[in-house]
Amino acid sequence: MFKIIPDYYNNLPDAPKKSDIYYKFVEKSPEELDKEVEYDMDEEDRAWLNIINEKRTSENLDLVSMEHFELLMDRLEKESFFQAQSSGRETGAPIDEDAVCCICMDGECQNSNVILFCDMCNLAVHQLLYFNS
Numbered sequence: 001m002f003k004i005i006p007d008y009y010n011n012l013p014d015a016p017k018k019s020d021i022y023y024k025f026v027e028k029s030p031e032e033l034d035k036e037v038e039y040d041m042d043e044e045d046r047a048w049l050n051i052i053n054e055k056r057t058s059e060n061l062d063l064v065s066m067e068h069f070e071l072l073m074d075r076l077e078k079e080s081f082f083q084a085q086s087s088g089r090e091t092g093a094p095i096d097e098d099a100v101c102c103i104c105m106d107g108e109c110q111n112s113n114v115i116l117f118c119d120m121c122n123l124a125v126h127q128l129l130y131f132n133s
Contacts, residue, residue, distance in 0.1 A: 034078075037070050037071050037074045038074055039070045039071075039073040039074035039077065040070065041066055041069060041070055041073075045069065045073075046066070049064060049066065049069050052064065080120065084120075099115050099117070099124040100124065101115055101124055101125055101126045101129065102123055102124055102125055103125055103126065103129045104126060104129060106126070109126065112127075112128075113126050113127050113128045114126075114127050115127070116130055
């Protein structure tokens with residue numbers, strides 16, 4: 001059971017005004033950004049890490065924690081990006097509109113199965129083939 005209150009939204013008080021500091025965006029320094037880990041593991045990363053940790057266990061090596069994995073992947077991606085920037089080369093090759101999937105050798109794609117490009121090597125693969133491989 002419910003009751004409709006007439007003019008309910010017309011009688012609501014205005015929200016209190018927030019100070020400018022509430023809305024202020026403070027950009028982080030390069031040192032702060034360097035300390036921040038932006039990489040987030042997904043299910044595939046966890047599966048791969050489990051396989052690697054099983055192998056490391058059999059070799060009597062320390063396990064790699066998820067936190068260390070994320071930190072390492074974050075550093076790898078950032079270093080690769082900065083190296084590409086400092087060398088003057090682009091981070092990826094230009095995208096070819098007539099691209100062909102490197103797995104199925106087909107150039108057709110729909111909105112639900114687009115051709116994806118690797119940011120570093122520009123390898124072209126259908127979305128569904130990439131996620132199912």
